Amino acid sequence: MTRTDHxxxxxxxxPNSIVIAVSTFVLDEDERLLMIRRTDxxxxxxxxxxxxxxxTMTETAIRETKEETGIAVEVTSLVGIFSNPDHVLSYDDGEVRQEFSICFRARAVGGSARTSDESSEVIWVPRGELGTRDIHPSIRLRIDHGFRGGEAPPYYT
Structure with a gap:
C-alpha cells in the first residue's frame, strides 16, 4: 500500500478516518537517532x-519499534502529542487519515537492526546528518522536540 502525506x-x-498511532524517538549512546526508511x-x-x-500506548510503541527495526526499547518519557488536522495521509485504498500521533522517548535495551515489510532501511543517524535525509515536516517537528529533552511535552493541534 502506498501513502501520500499532505x-x-x-x-x-x-479525511475519512482517524487512527491513534505512536512514534518513538530513540537515541543511542552516541546520540544518533534511530530512523527507518518507510516502504509506503x-x-x-x-x-x-x-x-x-x-x-497500552507504551506497549504499542515498544511493539512497533521492534517490528519495524528489530530494536527492543523501553519507553522513558513523552515527546509530545501531535494532532494537526492539516496533516492528512491518503492511501491507495481510498482511506484518508487525519493525523493523531503520540511520540514517546525511549532507549534501546536489546535487539539488532533489521528491516521489515514497513522499513526498507534501519539506520542510526547522527544529529548533524538529519538534514541529508528526506524527512516529512511533521516528523521533523517530533524530532526537533525529541532533541529538546527536558521541556514539558508539547501538544500540537
Whole structure:
C-alpha cells in the first residue's frame, strides 16, 4: 500500500478516518537517532504505527519499534502529542487519515537492526546528518522536540 502525506495542502483530500498511532524517538549512546526508511512513502521517519486493542500506548510503541527495526526499547518519557488536522495521509485504498500521533522517548535495551515489510532501511543517524535525509515536516517537528529533552511535552493541534 502506498501513502501520500499532505501537509497544509489546500488541495488535500478530506479525511475519512482517524487512527491513534505512536512514534518513538530513540537515541543511542552516541546520540544518533534511530530512523527507518518507510516502504509506503519512501521517506525517513521514526519507528511507530497503529495502536491495537488491548495494548497500552507504551506497549504499542515498544511493539512497533521492534517490528519495524528489530530494536527492543523501553519507553522513558513523552515527546509530545501531535494532532494537526492539516496533516492528512491518503492511501491507495481510498482511506484518508487525519493525523493523531503520540511520540514517546525511549532507549534501546536489546535487539539488532533489521528491516521489515514497513522499513526498507534501519539506520542510526547522527544529529548533524538529519538534514541529508528526506524527512516529512511533521516528523521533523517530533524530532526537533525529541532533541529538546527536558521541556514539558508539547501538544500540537
Amino acid at each position: 501537509f497544509h495542502d489546500p488541495k488535500a483530500p478530506q 512513502n519512501d521517506l525517513y521517519g521514526l519507528p511507530g504505527g497503529r495502536h491495537e486493542l488491548g495494548e
